[in-house]
Amino acid sequence: MAVGVFTGLIPGIHVNTVIVIVLAMSGALLEIFGHQALIAFIVAMALTHTFLDFIPSILLGAPTEDNVLSVLPGHRLLLDGRGYEAIRLTSIGGVGTILLASLSLPLLLVLIPILYSGIKAYLPYILMLVLFFIVFSENNNRKRFYTAVLVIYSGIFGQLVLESNILNPQVVLFPVLTGLFGISTLLFSLNLNSTIPPQWFEVHKGWYFRGIIGGTLGGILAGVLPAVGSSQSAVLIQQAMKNENDERDFLVALGGVNTSDSIIAILALYIIGNPRSGASIAVEKLVPQMDTGGLLLILGTVLFSTFFAVFLTLNIAKIMILQIERIDYSRLTRGILVFLVILIVAFSGFTGLVIAAVGTSMGIMAHASGVRKSSLMAVLIVPTIIYFL
Amino acid sequence: MKEKGLLSISFLISTAGLLIIFAMGQYSAPCTTDIGSLDFDQVGYNVIVKGEVIDRNYHKDGHIFLTVKDNTGSIIVPIFSNLAVEIGTRLDDCREVEVMGKLEEYRDNLEVIPREPGDIVCLR
Numbered sequence: 001m002a003v004g005v006f007t008g009l010i011p012g013i014h015v016n017t018v019i020v021i022v023l024a025m026s027g028a029l030l031e032i033f034g035h036q037a038l039i040a041f042i043v044a045m046a047l048t049h050t051f052l053d054f055i056p057s058i059l060l061g062a063p064t065e066d067n068v069l070s071v072l073p074g075h076r077l078l079l080d081g082r083g084y085e086a087i088r089l090t091s092i093g094g095v096g097t098i099l100l101a102s103l104s105l106p107l108l109l110v111l112i113p114i115l116y117s118g119i120k121a122y123l124p125y126i127l128m129l130v131l132f133f134i135v136f137s138e139n140n141n142r143k144r145f146y147t148a149v150l151v152i153y154s155g156i157f158g159q160l161v162l163e164s165n166i167l168n169p170q171v172v173l174f175p176v177l178t179g180l181f182g183i184s185t186l187l188f189s190l191n192l193n194s195t196i197p198p199q200w201f202e203v204h205k206g207w208y209f210r211g212i213i214g215g216t217l218g219g220i221l222a223g224v225l226p227a228v229g230s231s232q233s234a235v236l237i238q239q240a241m242k243n244e245n246d247e248r249d250f251l252v253a254l255g256g257v258n259t260s261d262s263i264i265a266i267l268a269l270y271i272i273g274n275p276r277s278g279a280s281i282a283v284e285k286l287v288p289q290m291d292t293g294g295l296l297l298i299l300g301t302v303l304f305s306t307f308f309a310v311f312l313t314l315n316i317a318k319i320m321i322l323q324i325e326r327i328d329y330s331r332l333t334r335g336i337l338v339f340l341v342i343l344i345v346a347f348s349g350f351t352g353l354v355i356a357a358v359g360t361s362m363g364i365m366a367h368a369s370g371v372r373k374s375s376l377m378a379v380l381i382v383p384t385i386i387y388f389l
Numbered sequence: 390m391k392e393k394g395l396l397s398i399s400f401l402i403s404t405a406g407l408l409i410i411f412a413m414g415q416y417s418a419p420c421t422t423d424i425g426s427l428d429f430d431q432v433g434y435n436v437i438v439k440g441e442v443i444d445r446n447y448h449k450d451g452h453i454f455l456t457v458k459d460n461t462g463s464i465i466v467p468i469f470s471n472l473a474v475e476i477g478t479r480l481d482d483c484r485e486v487e488v489m490g491k492l493e494e495y496r497d498n499l500e501v502i503p504r505e506p507g508d509i510v511c512l513r
Contacts, residue, residue, distance in 0.1 A: 153403055160407065164414035169433025351413070360408030361399040368396040387504075 001308055004045040008052025009316070036297055043266065044305040050259040051309040052367055054090040055317055059083060059324060060336050073247045075185055081197045083324075086318040088203055089211075089248055089312045093255025096212030096218055098306050102299060103258055108220070112268065116224050123225060123389040128380050130235055131155075134375050146369035149278045154180065154362055154375065155382030161355055162383050163336050171348045172355070178340055179356035180376045184363020186333050186340075199321045211249035215256015222257060223264025230257045267295070400456070401452060419489060425461025432494050438501055439487040442480075457486060457501075465500045468509070475506045483511035486494070 029038055058074030077086040101108065118247045119126075131151055161167065161176055218233035237253045324332060344352045359379075366373045419435045427436060440459035445456050447453055451470030456463055466488050468476065480486070487510045490503035 147401075153407065156407055157410070160410050160414055163435075164419040165419055165434050166410065166413050352411075354406070354409065358403060358410060361402035361406060364399040365396060365403060368392045368399060370392075 001044045001048045001053065001305055001312070003041075004048025004309070005312055005316070006051050008049040009055060017226045027222055039294070043263075043301045046258065046262045046266075047302055047305045048309040048312070050262050051091055051094050051230035051255075051313040052316070053258075054087055055313065055320060058086050058090075058181055059317075059320055075189075077246070077251075079197065081200050082203075083199050083321050084314075084317055085203045085248075086251055088314060089183050089208070089226045090255030090258070091313050092208055093215045093252035094259035095251065095255075095306055095310055096208070096299040097216045097256035097260040097265065098302060099265065100212055100216045101219070103302065104200060104216075105299070108264075108267070112220065112224055112264075115220065116268075119221075120225060120388070123384040126236075127385050131378060134235075134377075138371060143369070143371050146365070147375045149376040150362060150366055150369075150371065150375040153365075155378040156360060157362065158179060158379035158381075158383045159386065163386075167348055167351050167355065171352070175348050175352035175356035176359050177378060178344060179359025180363045180379060181373065183301045183337060183340060183356060184367060185361045185373075186337055187360065188364060188367040189331055190333050193360070199325055201318065204360070207250065208249055211252025214253035214257055216260050218253065219260025219264050220228075220259035222261040224268050230254075231262045233257050233261070235374055235381065263298075265296055302354075420473055421487070423459070424459050424464045425460040427462075427464065427492060427499055429494060429499065431492050432499070435489065435493055436492045436501060437487065437489045438466075439485075441485050442483060453480070455488075457482070457485070457488065465498060466509075467500055467502055469502075472503065472506065476509065479506075480509065480511060483513070485513035 019211075033041075040340070058078060074083070074086040076092075077083060135144055135147045135151060138147050158176070161172055166172075167175075214237045218230070218237045221236070222230045222233040234254050234257050237250070237257065341353070341356075344356050348355070362374065362376060366376060419437045421437045421439050424438050424440060427438075438457060438459070440457040443458045443463065444453050444456035445453065446456075448470075451473055453468040455466040455468065458464075459465050461507070466486075468480075472508045488503055489499055489508045490501040493500050493502050
Protein backbone atom coordinates (compact mmCIF):
# COMPACT_ATOMS: atom_id res chain seq x y z
CA MET A 1 0.00 0.00 0.00
CA ALA A 2 2.87 2.38 0.80
CA VAL A 3 4.13 1.93 -2.76
CA GLY A 4 0.63 2.69 -4.05
CA VAL A 5 0.65 5.92 -2.03
CA PHE A 6 3.97 6.89 -3.62
CA THR A 7 2.88 6.10 -7.19
CA GLY A 8 -0.47 7.81 -6.64
CA LEU A 9 0.93 11.05 -5.32
CA ILE A 10 3.77 11.51 -7.79
CA PRO A 11 2.55 12.53 -11.27
CA GLY A 12 4.14 10.45 -14.01
CA ILE A 13 4.89 7.44 -11.81
CA HIS A 14 2.52 4.57 -12.50
CA VAL A 15 1.98 1.23 -10.80
CA ASN A 16 3.10 -0.45 -14.04
CA THR A 17 6.57 1.01 -13.51
CA VAL A 18 6.80 -0.75 -10.15
CA ILE A 19 5.24 -3.93 -11.53
CA VAL A 20 7.98 -4.19 -14.16
CA ILE A 21 10.57 -4.05 -11.36
CA VAL A 22 8.66 -6.61 -9.26
CA LEU A 23 8.44 -9.03 -12.17
CA ALA A 24 12.12 -8.61 -12.96
CA MET A 25 12.87 -9.66 -9.38
CA SER A 26 10.03 -12.16 -9.09
CA GLY A 27 12.32 -15.19 -8.80
CA ALA A 28 13.98 -13.90 -5.65
CA LEU A 29 10.81 -12.32 -4.26
CA LEU A 30 8.82 -15.53 -4.68
CA GLU A 31 11.42 -17.44 -2.69
CA ILE A 32 11.29 -14.93 0.14
CA PHE A 33 7.61 -14.02 0.24
CA GLY A 34 5.68 -16.64 -1.74
CA HIS A 35 2.96 -16.27 -4.40
CA GLN A 36 0.16 -15.13 -2.15
CA ALA A 37 2.12 -12.30 -0.56
CA LEU A 38 3.27 -11.00 -3.94
CA ILE A 39 -0.24 -11.10 -5.38
CA ALA A 40 -1.54 -9.27 -2.31
CA PHE A 41 1.23 -6.67 -2.72
CA ILE A 42 0.36 -6.02 -6.38
CA VAL A 43 -3.39 -5.85 -5.78
CA ALA A 44 -3.06 -3.59 -2.73
CA MET A 45 -0.65 -1.29 -4.59
CA ALA A 46 -2.89 -1.03 -7.67
CA LEU A 47 -5.96 -0.33 -5.53
CA THR A 48 -4.31 2.27 -3.31
CA HIS A 49 -2.93 4.07 -6.36
CA THR A 50 -6.46 4.55 -7.74
CA PHE A 51 -7.50 6.44 -4.60
CA LEU A 52 -4.40 8.55 -4.12
CA ASP A 53 -3.87 9.65 -7.72
CA PHE A 54 -6.85 11.99 -7.55
CA ILE A 55 -4.93 14.19 -5.13
CA PRO A 56 -2.35 15.52 -7.64
CA SER A 57 -5.03 15.55 -10.33
CA ILE A 58 -7.40 17.78 -8.37
CA LEU A 59 -5.00 19.83 -6.26
CA LEU A 60 -2.16 20.25 -8.74
CA GLY A 61 -3.86 19.82 -12.12
CA ALA A 62 -1.63 16.87 -12.93
CA PRO A 63 -3.88 14.10 -14.23
CA THR A 64 -3.20 10.60 -15.46
CA GLU A 65 -5.00 8.71 -18.20
CA ASP A 66 -7.33 7.16 -15.61
CA ASN A 67 -8.53 10.34 -13.89
CA VAL A 68 -8.09 13.02 -16.51
CA LEU A 69 -11.72 14.10 -16.52
CA SER A 70 -11.55 14.84 -12.80
CA VAL A 71 -9.34 17.89 -13.42
CA LEU A 72 -12.10 20.29 -14.41
CA PRO A 73 -14.87 19.53 -11.90
CA GLY A 74 -12.21 18.97 -9.23
CA HIS A 75 -10.52 22.27 -10.09
CA ARG A 76 -13.88 24.06 -9.98
CA LEU A 77 -14.59 22.70 -6.54
CA LEU A 78 -11.07 23.63 -5.43
CA LEU A 79 -11.61 27.22 -6.57
CA ASP A 80 -14.90 27.10 -4.73
CA GLY A 81 -13.16 26.22 -1.49
CA ARG A 82 -14.20 22.58 -1.74
CA GLY A 83 -11.06 20.76 -2.87
CA TYR A 84 -11.30 18.32 0.04
CA GLU A 85 -14.89 17.51 -0.92
CA ALA A 86 -13.80 16.79 -4.50
CA ILE A 87 -11.23 14.26 -3.31
CA ARG A 88 -13.68 12.80 -0.79
CA LEU A 89 -16.24 12.30 -3.57
CA THR A 90 -13.75 10.27 -5.62
CA SER A 91 -13.03 8.14 -2.54
CA ILE A 92 -16.77 7.59 -2.00
CA GLY A 93 -16.92 6.36 -5.57
CA GLY A 94 -14.01 3.99 -5.03
CA VAL A 95 -15.48 2.51 -1.84
CA GLY A 96 -19.00 2.36 -3.22
CA THR A 97 -18.02 0.52 -6.37
CA ILE A 98 -15.83 -1.96 -4.47
CA LEU A 99 -18.76 -2.80 -2.19
CA LEU A 100 -21.24 -2.97 -5.07
CA ALA A 101 -18.92 -5.11 -7.20
CA SER A 102 -18.23 -7.45 -4.26
CA LEU A 103 -21.93 -7.89 -3.50
CA SER A 104 -22.77 -8.46 -7.13
CA LEU A 105 -19.86 -10.79 -7.86
CA PRO A 106 -22.09 -13.81 -8.73
CA LEU A 107 -23.90 -11.59 -11.26
CA LEU A 108 -20.58 -10.30 -12.62
CA LEU A 109 -19.38 -13.85 -13.20
CA VAL A 110 -22.31 -14.26 -15.61
CA LEU A 111 -22.44 -10.72 -17.01
CA ILE A 112 -18.78 -10.17 -17.89
CA PRO A 113 -18.42 -12.97 -20.46
CA ILE A 114 -21.65 -11.80 -22.13
CA LEU A 115 -20.44 -8.21 -22.17
CA TYR A 116 -17.07 -9.24 -23.52
CA SER A 117 -18.46 -11.09 -26.51
CA GLY A 118 -21.61 -9.01 -27.04
CA ILE A 119 -20.60 -5.37 -26.86
CA LYS A 120 -17.21 -5.53 -28.53
CA ALA A 121 -18.73 -5.52 -32.04
CA TYR A 122 -20.83 -2.40 -31.32
CA LEU A 123 -18.30 -0.45 -29.31
CA PRO A 124 -16.87 1.71 -32.13
CA TYR A 125 -20.39 2.82 -33.07
CA ILE A 126 -21.28 3.58 -29.46
CA LEU A 127 -18.14 5.69 -29.16
CA MET A 128 -18.91 7.49 -32.44
CA LEU A 129 -22.34 8.33 -31.05
CA VAL A 130 -20.69 9.65 -27.93
CA LEU A 131 -18.53 12.01 -30.01
CA PHE A 132 -21.56 13.22 -31.97
CA PHE A 133 -23.37 13.79 -28.71
CA ILE A 134 -20.45 15.75 -27.27
CA VAL A 135 -20.61 18.08 -30.29
CA PHE A 136 -24.36 18.49 -30.60
CA SER A 137 -25.10 18.80 -26.91
CA GLU A 138 -23.44 22.24 -26.89
CA ASN A 139 -26.11 24.91 -26.64
CA ASN A 140 -25.32 27.07 -29.69
CA ASN A 141 -23.85 26.69 -33.17
CA ARG A 142 -20.67 28.62 -32.38
CA LYS A 143 -19.83 26.21 -29.55
CA ARG A 144 -20.78 23.22 -31.65
CA PHE A 145 -18.36 24.40 -34.32
CA TYR A 146 -15.48 24.80 -31.87
CA THR A 147 -16.27 21.47 -30.21
CA ALA A 148 -16.25 19.76 -33.60
CA VAL A 149 -12.88 21.34 -34.41
CA LEU A 150 -11.47 20.18 -31.07
CA VAL A 151 -12.83 16.66 -31.49
CA ILE A 152 -11.24 16.44 -34.94
CA TYR A 153 -7.96 18.00 -33.86
CA SER A 154 -7.57 15.95 -30.68
CA GLY A 155 -8.62 12.78 -32.53
CA ILE A 156 -5.94 13.36 -35.16
CA PHE A 157 -3.49 14.22 -32.37
CA GLY A 158 -4.22 10.95 -30.58
CA GLN A 159 -3.99 8.84 -33.71
CA LEU A 160 -0.72 10.48 -34.79
CA VAL A 161 0.97 10.21 -31.42
CA LEU A 162 -0.36 6.89 -30.10
CA GLU A 163 -0.08 4.89 -33.31
CA SER A 164 3.36 5.99 -34.45
CA ASN A 165 6.91 5.39 -33.23
CA ILE A 166 7.38 9.04 -32.38
CA LEU A 167 7.75 8.30 -28.67
CA ASN A 168 8.07 5.27 -26.38
CA PRO A 169 4.49 3.95 -26.03
CA GLN A 170 5.07 3.39 -22.30
CA VAL A 171 5.42 7.13 -21.66
CA VAL A 172 3.57 8.83 -24.50
CA LEU A 173 0.30 9.38 -22.64
CA PHE A 174 1.88 11.49 -19.92
CA PRO A 175 2.83 14.50 -22.12
CA VAL A 176 -0.36 14.13 -24.16
CA LEU A 177 -2.76 14.28 -21.22
CA THR A 178 -0.69 16.66 -19.12
CA GLY A 179 -0.68 19.10 -22.02
CA LEU A 180 -4.38 18.75 -22.91
CA PHE A 181 -5.79 18.80 -19.40
CA GLY A 182 -3.12 19.77 -16.89
CA ILE A 183 -0.85 22.50 -18.22
CA SER A 184 -3.59 24.21 -20.22
CA THR A 185 -5.85 24.42 -17.15
CA LEU A 186 -3.03 25.80 -15.01
CA LEU A 187 -2.00 28.36 -17.66
CA PHE A 188 -5.58 29.50 -18.04
CA SER A 189 -5.86 29.82 -14.25
CA LEU A 190 -2.77 32.04 -14.28
CA ASN A 191 -4.30 34.11 -17.07
CA LEU A 192 -7.44 34.60 -15.02
CA ASN A 193 -5.42 35.32 -11.87
CA SER A 194 -7.27 32.60 -10.01
CA THR A 195 -6.62 32.34 -6.34
CA ILE A 196 -7.32 29.46 -4.05
CA PRO A 197 -9.88 30.60 -1.52
CA PRO A 198 -9.91 29.26 2.03
CA GLN A 199 -10.80 25.60 1.87
CA TRP A 200 -13.73 24.04 3.71
CA PHE A 201 -13.54 20.62 5.25
CA GLU A 202 -17.27 20.38 5.81
CA VAL A 203 -18.87 18.33 3.09
CA HIS A 204 -22.18 18.00 1.33
CA LYS A 205 -23.87 14.83 2.57
CA GLY A 206 -25.37 12.42 0.08
CA TRP A 207 -25.58 8.81 -0.99
CA TYR A 208 -24.58 9.32 -4.64
CA PHE A 209 -26.14 6.06 -5.82
CA ARG A 210 -26.14 7.22 -9.44
CA GLY A 211 -22.45 7.89 -9.29
CA ILE A 212 -21.66 4.55 -7.67
CA ILE A 213 -23.74 2.57 -10.14
CA GLY A 214 -22.34 4.57 -13.08
CA GLY A 215 -18.81 4.03 -11.77
CA THR A 216 -19.31 0.28 -11.38
CA LEU A 217 -20.72 -0.11 -14.88
CA GLY A 218 -17.99 2.08 -16.33
CA GLY A 219 -15.35 0.08 -14.49
CA ILE A 220 -16.75 -3.18 -15.86
CA LEU A 221 -16.60 -1.79 -19.38
CA ALA A 222 -13.05 -0.52 -18.95
CA GLY A 223 -11.88 -3.60 -17.08
CA VAL A 224 -13.14 -6.10 -19.63
CA LEU A 225 -12.86 -4.57 -23.08
CA PRO A 226 -9.47 -4.13 -24.73
CA ALA A 227 -8.44 -0.58 -25.71
CA VAL A 228 -11.16 0.89 -23.48
CA GLY A 229 -9.76 2.67 -20.44
CA SER A 230 -11.32 4.45 -17.48
CA SER A 231 -11.31 7.72 -19.43
CA GLN A 232 -13.35 6.42 -22.35
CA SER A 233 -15.83 4.89 -19.89
CA ALA A 234 -15.90 8.15 -17.96
CA VAL A 235 -16.88 10.06 -21.11
CA LEU A 236 -19.84 7.71 -21.55
CA ILE A 237 -20.86 8.30 -17.94
CA GLN A 238 -20.40 12.04 -18.29
CA GLN A 239 -22.94 12.16 -21.10
CA ALA A 240 -25.47 10.61 -18.75
CA MET A 241 -24.79 13.29 -16.11
CA LYS A 242 -25.36 16.65 -17.72
CA ASN A 243 -26.78 18.88 -14.97
CA GLU A 244 -24.79 21.14 -12.69
CA ASN A 245 -25.97 19.13 -9.66
CA ASP A 246 -24.53 16.04 -11.26
CA GLU A 247 -20.95 17.29 -10.87
CA ARG A 248 -20.67 15.56 -7.51
CA ASP A 249 -22.17 12.35 -8.88
CA PHE A 250 -19.73 12.57 -11.76
CA LEU A 251 -16.71 12.78 -9.44
CA VAL A 252 -18.09 9.82 -7.48
CA ALA A 253 -18.52 7.90 -10.74
CA LEU A 254 -15.03 8.80 -11.88
CA GLY A 255 -13.55 7.59 -8.60
CA GLY A 256 -15.61 4.44 -9.00
CA VAL A 257 -14.56 3.80 -12.60
CA ASN A 258 -10.90 4.21 -11.72
CA THR A 259 -11.01 1.81 -8.77
CA SER A 260 -13.40 -0.77 -10.15
CA ASP A 261 -11.51 -0.85 -13.48
CA SER A 262 -8.32 -1.85 -11.69
CA ILE A 263 -10.10 -4.67 -9.85
CA ILE A 264 -12.34 -5.88 -12.66
CA ALA A 265 -9.24 -6.08 -14.89
CA ILE A 266 -7.77 -8.58 -12.44
CA LEU A 267 -11.08 -10.45 -12.07
CA ALA A 268 -11.25 -10.66 -15.87
CA LEU A 269 -8.28 -12.99 -15.60
CA TYR A 270 -10.44 -15.46 -13.68
CA ILE A 271 -13.66 -14.88 -15.63
CA ILE A 272 -12.54 -14.64 -19.26
CA GLY A 273 -8.94 -15.77 -18.96
CA ASN A 274 -7.52 -12.55 -20.39
CA PRO A 275 -5.50 -10.01 -18.40
CA ARG A 276 -6.55 -6.40 -18.94
CA SER A 277 -4.05 -4.31 -17.00
CA GLY A 278 -0.43 -4.25 -15.89
CA ALA A 279 -1.41 -5.57 -12.48
CA SER A 280 -3.46 -8.42 -13.95
CA ILE A 281 -0.63 -9.36 -16.30
CA ALA A 282 1.67 -9.52 -13.27
CA VAL A 283 -0.83 -11.71 -11.38
CA GLU A 284 -1.09 -13.99 -14.42
CA LYS A 285 2.68 -14.39 -14.55
CA LEU A 286 2.77 -15.29 -10.86
CA VAL A 287 -0.25 -17.60 -11.00
CA PRO A 288 -0.77 -18.87 -14.57
CA GLN A 289 -3.99 -20.70 -13.60
CA MET A 290 -6.27 -18.47 -11.56
CA ASP A 291 -8.55 -20.54 -9.34
CA THR A 292 -11.24 -19.80 -6.76
CA GLY A 293 -8.64 -19.60 -3.99
CA GLY A 294 -6.73 -16.94 -5.91
CA LEU A 295 -9.95 -15.04 -6.57
CA LEU A 296 -10.83 -15.05 -2.87
CA LEU A 297 -7.34 -13.87 -1.95
CA ILE A 298 -7.70 -10.94 -4.36
CA LEU A 299 -11.15 -10.04 -3.04
CA GLY A 300 -9.98 -10.18 0.53
CA THR A 301 -6.99 -7.97 -0.26
CA VAL A 302 -9.22 -5.48 -2.07
CA LEU A 303 -11.69 -5.18 0.79
CA PHE A 304 -8.95 -4.93 3.41
CA SER A 305 -6.92 -2.37 1.44
CA THR A 306 -9.88 -0.17 0.60
CA PHE A 307 -10.41 0.90 4.20
CA PHE A 308 -6.78 1.95 4.64
CA ALA A 309 -6.58 3.54 1.20
CA VAL A 310 -9.54 5.81 1.98
CA PHE A 311 -8.11 6.72 5.39
CA LEU A 312 -4.76 7.62 3.83
CA THR A 313 -6.33 9.55 0.95
CA LEU A 314 -8.50 11.76 3.14
CA ASN A 315 -5.78 12.50 5.65
CA ILE A 316 -3.06 13.18 3.09
CA ALA A 317 -5.51 15.39 1.19
CA LYS A 318 -6.18 17.43 4.35
CA ILE A 319 -2.48 17.90 4.98
CA MET A 320 -1.80 18.94 1.38
CA ILE A 321 -4.75 21.32 1.26
CA LEU A 322 -3.63 23.02 4.46
CA GLN A 323 -0.19 23.53 2.88
CA ILE A 324 -1.61 24.79 -0.42
CA GLU A 325 -3.78 27.35 1.39
CA ARG A 326 -0.70 28.96 2.86
CA ILE A 327 0.97 29.44 -0.51
CA ASP A 328 0.30 32.14 -3.08
CA TYR A 329 -1.63 30.17 -5.71
CA SER A 330 -0.12 31.86 -8.74
CA ARG A 331 3.35 31.08 -7.36
CA LEU A 332 2.23 27.54 -6.64
CA THR A 333 0.80 27.23 -10.15
CA ARG A 334 4.06 28.43 -11.68
CA GLY A 335 5.95 25.96 -9.52
CA ILE A 336 3.68 23.11 -10.59
CA LEU A 337 4.06 24.09 -14.24
CA VAL A 338 7.85 23.99 -13.94
CA PHE A 339 7.60 20.64 -12.13
CA LEU A 340 5.39 19.16 -14.85
CA VAL A 341 7.69 20.39 -17.60
CA ILE A 342 10.67 18.85 -15.81
CA LEU A 343 8.78 15.56 -15.47
CA ILE A 344 7.82 15.59 -19.14
CA VAL A 345 11.41 16.18 -20.21
CA ALA A 346 12.69 13.56 -17.76
CA PHE A 347 10.27 10.87 -18.94
CA SER A 348 9.86 11.71 -22.60
CA GLY A 349 12.55 14.15 -23.68
CA PHE A 350 12.24 16.98 -26.16
CA THR A 351 9.71 15.05 -28.23
CA GLY A 352 7.46 14.81 -25.19
CA LEU A 353 7.78 18.56 -24.71
CA VAL A 354 6.65 19.20 -28.29
CA ILE A 355 3.70 16.85 -27.79
CA ALA A 356 2.77 18.52 -24.51
CA ALA A 357 2.96 21.94 -26.18
CA VAL A 358 0.55 20.87 -28.91
CA GLY A 359 -1.79 19.37 -26.31
CA THR A 360 -1.58 22.54 -24.25
CA SER A 361 -2.56 24.73 -27.20
CA MET A 362 -5.63 22.54 -27.84
CA GLY A 363 -6.55 22.69 -24.17
CA ILE A 364 -6.29 26.47 -24.24
CA MET A 365 -8.49 26.53 -27.36
CA ALA A 366 -11.14 24.70 -25.34
CA HIS A 367 -10.90 27.19 -22.48
CA ALA A 368 -10.84 30.24 -24.73
CA SER A 369 -13.86 29.08 -26.78
CA GLY A 370 -15.83 28.18 -23.64
CA VAL A 371 -16.59 24.60 -24.67
CA ARG A 372 -16.36 21.48 -22.52
CA LYS A 373 -12.94 19.90 -22.34
CA SER A 374 -14.43 16.45 -22.61
CA SER A 375 -14.26 17.08 -26.37
CA LEU A 376 -10.51 16.56 -26.03
CA MET A 377 -11.15 12.96 -24.95
CA ALA A 378 -11.30 12.25 -28.66
CA VAL A 379 -7.52 11.90 -28.24
CA LEU A 380 -8.18 8.44 -26.77
CA ILE A 381 -11.61 7.70 -28.24
CA VAL A 382 -10.68 8.08 -31.91
CA PRO A 383 -7.75 5.61 -31.71
CA THR A 384 -10.09 3.21 -29.86
CA ILE A 385 -12.72 3.53 -32.61
CA ILE A 386 -10.12 2.90 -35.30
CA TYR A 387 -8.75 -0.08 -33.33
CA PHE A 388 -12.15 -1.77 -33.28
CA LEU A 389 -13.19 -0.98 -36.86
CA MET B 390 -5.01 38.34 -23.04
CA LYS B 391 -8.30 38.68 -24.90
CA GLU B 392 -10.13 35.42 -25.48
CA LYS B 393 -10.38 35.91 -29.24
CA GLY B 394 -6.65 36.52 -29.62
CA LEU B 395 -5.88 33.54 -27.38
CA LEU B 396 -8.20 31.37 -29.46
CA SER B 397 -6.53 32.40 -32.72
CA ILE B 398 -3.01 31.86 -31.41
CA SER B 399 -3.82 28.50 -29.87
CA PHE B 400 -5.55 27.42 -33.09
CA LEU B 401 -2.49 28.33 -35.15
CA ILE B 402 -0.12 26.58 -32.74
CA SER B 403 -2.32 23.47 -32.69
CA THR B 404 -2.41 23.34 -36.48
CA ALA B 405 1.33 23.86 -36.82
CA GLY B 406 1.93 21.35 -34.03
CA LEU B 407 -0.12 18.65 -35.73
CA LEU B 408 1.85 19.16 -38.94
CA ILE B 409 5.14 18.92 -37.03
CA ILE B 410 4.02 15.74 -35.28
CA PHE B 411 2.91 14.26 -38.59
CA ALA B 412 6.36 15.00 -40.04
CA MET B 413 8.02 13.49 -36.96
CA GLY B 414 5.87 10.40 -37.37
CA GLN B 415 6.91 10.02 -40.98
CA TYR B 416 10.56 10.40 -39.98
CA SER B 417 10.22 7.70 -37.33
CA ALA B 418 8.27 5.29 -39.52
CA PRO B 419 9.34 1.67 -38.96
CA CYS B 420 11.84 -0.05 -41.23
CA THR B 421 12.65 -3.75 -41.61
CA THR B 422 14.31 -5.08 -38.47
CA ASP B 423 16.19 -8.31 -37.71
CA ILE B 424 13.94 -10.50 -35.59
CA GLY B 425 16.84 -11.31 -33.26
CA SER B 426 17.34 -7.65 -32.46
CA LEU B 427 13.81 -7.13 -31.14
CA ASP B 428 13.59 -6.88 -27.38
CA PHE B 429 11.08 -6.15 -24.63
CA ASP B 430 12.10 -2.47 -24.48
CA GLN B 431 10.51 -2.03 -27.89
CA VAL B 432 7.09 -3.35 -26.85
CA GLY B 433 4.41 -1.04 -28.18
CA TYR B 434 6.42 0.18 -31.14
CA ASN B 435 5.49 -0.60 -34.74
CA VAL B 436 8.05 -2.87 -36.39
CA ILE B 437 8.55 -4.57 -39.75
CA VAL B 438 9.94 -8.10 -39.92
CA LYS B 439 10.64 -10.27 -42.92
CA GLY B 440 11.24 -13.99 -43.04
CA GLU B 441 10.27 -17.52 -43.89
CA VAL B 442 7.01 -18.98 -42.60
CA ILE B 443 8.15 -22.07 -40.74
CA ASP B 444 4.91 -22.88 -38.94
CA ARG B 445 1.23 -22.16 -39.40
CA ASN B 446 -1.20 -22.86 -36.57
CA TYR B 447 -4.97 -22.57 -37.04
CA HIS B 448 -6.89 -21.87 -33.83
CA LYS B 449 -10.48 -23.11 -33.38
CA ASP B 450 -11.68 -19.50 -32.94
CA GLY B 451 -10.44 -18.57 -36.40
CA HIS B 452 -7.09 -17.04 -35.42
CA ILE B 453 -3.98 -17.97 -37.37
CA PHE B 454 -0.56 -18.05 -35.71
CA LEU B 455 2.40 -17.82 -38.07
CA THR B 456 5.96 -18.44 -36.96
CA VAL B 457 8.26 -16.28 -39.05
CA LYS B 458 12.01 -16.90 -39.08
CA ASP B 459 14.93 -14.98 -40.50
CA ASN B 460 18.64 -15.70 -40.04
CA THR B 461 18.67 -13.99 -36.61
CA GLY B 462 15.68 -15.57 -34.93
CA SER B 463 11.99 -16.35 -35.08
CA ILE B 464 8.81 -14.68 -33.84
CA ILE B 465 5.09 -15.41 -33.64
CA VAL B 466 2.73 -13.36 -35.80
CA PRO B 467 -0.84 -13.79 -34.55
CA ILE B 468 -3.50 -12.99 -37.12
CA PHE B 469 -6.73 -12.60 -35.17
CA SER B 470 -9.95 -13.96 -36.59
CA ASN B 471 -11.43 -10.70 -37.91
CA LEU B 472 -8.23 -9.98 -39.84
CA ALA B 473 -7.89 -13.63 -40.91
CA VAL B 474 -11.33 -13.40 -42.53
CA GLU B 475 -10.26 -10.32 -44.51
CA ILE B 476 -7.01 -11.97 -45.62
CA GLY B 477 -8.82 -15.12 -46.68
CA THR B 478 -6.65 -17.74 -48.35
CA ARG B 479 -3.99 -15.29 -49.52
CA LEU B 480 -1.37 -16.63 -47.10
CA ASP B 481 -2.19 -20.34 -47.30
CA ASP B 482 0.70 -21.21 -49.59
CA CYS B 483 2.92 -18.31 -48.71
CA ARG B 484 6.47 -19.27 -47.78
CA GLU B 485 8.00 -15.87 -47.14
CA VAL B 486 6.29 -12.80 -45.69
CA GLU B 487 6.93 -9.25 -44.72
CA VAL B 488 4.84 -8.18 -41.71
CA MET B 489 4.30 -4.75 -40.23
CA GLY B 490 2.69 -4.66 -36.79
CA LYS B 491 2.86 -3.64 -33.19
CA LEU B 492 5.42 -5.47 -31.05
CA GLU B 493 3.61 -6.92 -28.05
CA GLU B 494 4.47 -9.24 -25.21
CA TYR B 495 2.34 -12.29 -24.44
CA ARG B 496 3.30 -14.80 -21.78
CA ASP B 497 6.98 -13.85 -21.85
CA ASN B 498 7.19 -14.03 -25.64
CA LEU B 499 7.35 -11.24 -28.18
CA GLU B 500 4.80 -11.11 -30.98
CA VAL B 501 4.26 -8.85 -33.96
CA ILE B 502 0.58 -8.13 -34.33
CA PRO B 503 -0.62 -6.86 -37.71
CA ARG B 504 -3.83 -4.81 -37.81
CA GLU B 505 -4.80 -4.59 -41.47
CA PRO B 506 -4.63 -6.94 -44.49
CA GLY B 507 -2.04 -4.67 -46.09
CA ASP B 508 0.29 -5.18 -43.12
CA ILE B 509 1.12 -8.69 -44.32
CA VAL B 510 2.75 -9.03 -47.72
CA CYS B 511 3.45 -12.41 -49.23
CA LEU B 512 6.88 -12.24 -50.85
CA ARG B 513 7.15 -15.82 -52.14
